[in-house]
Amino acid sequence: MLEVSRGGAGFRMSSTPTNAWTTPSLVALDIDGTLMHPNGHISREVRQAIDLARAAGHHLVLATGRSLAGLMPVAARLGLTDGYAVASNGALAIRLDPDAPDGHRYLRARLFDPDPVIRRAKQLAPEVCVAVEEPGWGWRVSGLFDPDALHGEHESTSVADLSAAHAVRVVLSGSGIRRHLDALRTTGMTVTPAGPDWLDVTGVGVSKATALEFLRTKLGVPEEATVAVGDGADDVEALIWAARGVAMGHASATVRSAADEVTGTITENGAATVLASLLPTPDHSAGRTL
Numbered sequence: 001m002l003e004v005s006r007g008g009a010g011f012r013m014s015s016t017p018t019n020a021w022t023t024p025s026l027v028a029l030d031i032d033g034t035l036m037h038p039n040g041h042i043s044r045e046v047r048q049a050i051d052l053a054r055a056a057g058h059h060l061v062l063a064t065g066r067s068l069a070g071l072m073p074v075a076a077r078l079g080l081t082d083g084y085a086v087a088s089n090g091a092l093a094i095r096l097d098p099d100a101p102d103g104h105r106y107l108r109a110r111l112f113d114p115d116p117v118i119r120r121a122k123q124l125a126p127e128v129c130v131a132v133e134e135p136g137w138g139w140r141v142s143g144l145f146d147p148d149a150l151h152g153e154h155e156s157t158s159v160a161d162l163s164a165a166h167a168v169r170v171v172l173s174g175s176g177i178r179r180h181l182d183a184l185r186t187t188g189m190t191v192t193p194a195g196p197d198w199l200d201v202t203g204v205g206v207s208k209a210t211a212l213e214f215l216r217t218k219l220g221v222p223e224e225a226t227v228a229v230g231d232g233a234d235d236v237e238a239l240i241w242a243a244r245g246v247a248m249g250h251a252s253a254t255v256r257s258a259a260d261e262v263t264g265t266i267t268e269n270g271a272a273t274v275l276a277s278l279l280p281t282p283d284h285s286a287g288r289t290l
Contacts, residue, residue, distance in 0.1 A: 025278060026221040027053065028063040028086070028212050028238055030230035031074055034248055034271050042077065049275035050078055056279050059219055063208045065089045065192075065200060065234045067169065068135045069152030072103055084219075088133060089192060089234050090211035091168040091202045102136055108214055109135070111166040112203030117187045118163045121172050124183060128174035130159055132167045145173065149198075170201040192234045200234065208234060209241035229263070229274050231255060246274050 029035055035050075036042050054060055062078075063086040064071055071087045081098045084107075093108040114132060121128050129143035131150055138152025139145070142159050150171065162170075172184075178196045185191045190207060192200045208228075216226060228235070228242035231251040236258045239245030247259035248270050256262050264270030 023225050024057040024059065024221070025225040025227050026059045026061060026212070026216050026219060027275070027278065028061050028208065028226075028228040028230075028242065029271065030232065030235050030238075031062060031064040031066060031071070033231040033250070033266060034229055034235075035078070036074065037266060042074075043269055043272070045269040045272040046275075047078065049269075049272035050080075053275040053278055054080075058278055059083065059215075059221065061085060061212065061215060063090075063212060063228070063230075063235075063238060065194065065208075065232070067133050067139070067151055068092055068094070068104070069138050072136075073151075076103070084215050086208055086211040086215070088135070088169040089190075089200055089202050090206050090208045092135060093211045093214055104136075106135075107218070108211070109168055110203045110206045110210075111168055112189065112206075114167045114170045114201065115163040117170065117172075117184055117189045117191070117201050118159065120184055120187055121177070121180070122159065124180045125172075125174050125177055128172050128177055130162050131171040131173070132157075132162045132165075133169040133171075135168055139171075143173075145171075168202070172199040172201065173197060194233065207237040209237035212238055212241060227274070227278070229271050231266070246270075 035046055050060060061084050062075055066087060068087045071085060075085060075096060081096055083096050085094050085096055091110045094104045095107055097105050118130055131139045131141045131145055133139055138154055139150045140155050140157040140162055142162060175197055177199055178193045181191060181193055188204050190202045194200055224243045226242045227244045228238040229246045230238060231248035236255055239259045245259040246261045246263050247256045249262055249265035263273050
């Protein structure tokens with residue numbers, strides 16, 4: 001693997017001992033751009049690596065910016081019907097439970113008042129479209145959104161009504177909205193860019209890292225047994241949080257500099273490489289596994 005020091009400018013080659021991570025770990029996996037290609041494909045190599053890592057006893061936690069409605073179908077495709085997951089950039093932490101009516105149970109939801117950030121966004125960019133997540137169902141929206149970008153059902157709602165109720169996550173979409181990132185962050189909310197025309201908003205101090213720390217404590221996993229793999233701006237805090245933060249090879253320089261290591265790109269099955277490094281090495285000479 002390639003390794004990069006946090007905040008460093010250059011890469012150096014390193015090799016991670018295969019048996020260094022055989023203690024059961026909490027392994028946080030981003031979905032889009034990490035496990036899943038833009039066209040929705042998940043490779044056979046990634047699927048197999050997930051199965052093997054789970055069989056080895058690791059806690060695999062999907063940690064995504066997707067809404068709950070977008071997370072659950074992917075979890076099912078990967079065979080992750082029990083365990084834990086993080087959705088909505090850390091605003092939701094859930095227990096995957098095949099016996100629950102919707103396949104999951106809520107463990108924690110971080111709600112916030114969206115009115116200040118929506119009002120400020122409309123002042124800065126009057127044409128901005130607003131969407132507010134309704135966990136497990138879909139979105140209430142002020143304008144048209146691509147259903148592939150916002151998973152689940154959509155219901156047209158006035159901006160006033162969107163501002164009136166507490167939310168777990170708000171999306172602001174409009175041409176060049178990213179240029180207002182710093183101004184919107186003055187509201188105190190967590191505002192994360194996902195392209196020049198898209199901003200995700202969650203509550204104060206909410207991130208994938210905060211939700212993962214909640215789950216780490218709940219599971220009793222040692223801090224040193226934490227791994228995170230991701231490729232986007234919303235993964236940076238999780239990469240810093242983890243004892244072993246791994247950026248995908250195609251991630252931006254900012255994301256790579258936040259990580260301890262850089263693995264292969266998604267076309268190179270970089271996530272599978274990381275998961276394989278968590279597996280015990282067979283000791284064929286002794287007839288046992290180290």
